[in-house]
């Protein structure tokens with residue numbers, strides 16, 4: 001390609017949005033690293049086109065690098081999953097107990 005855009009010929013995703021006049025297609029040739037990259041890119045493009053981007057959040061666990069789409073009605077979800085939620089609640093509980101024992 002002369003445009004400098006890396007062409008990834010993989011995956012069978014097809015994204016079409018008439019609202020934004022956008023069409024993005026991937027066609028699977030083989031399932032390798034490019035396939036995974038294309039799946040992630042297609043998933044992210046789908047998120048940008050069809051979902052509320054303001055609901056995209058980074059997990060509040062400082063040791064976690066996951067992002068998630070907060071689909072709660074209150075938009076108050078702060079952990080990517082229950083593992084991070086439980087871990088951070090345990091850490092908070094231990095900090096509070098340690099602070100109480102130091103008083």
Ligand SMILES: [Zn+2]
Nearest residue numbers: 059064080084
């Ligand atoms: Zn997390």
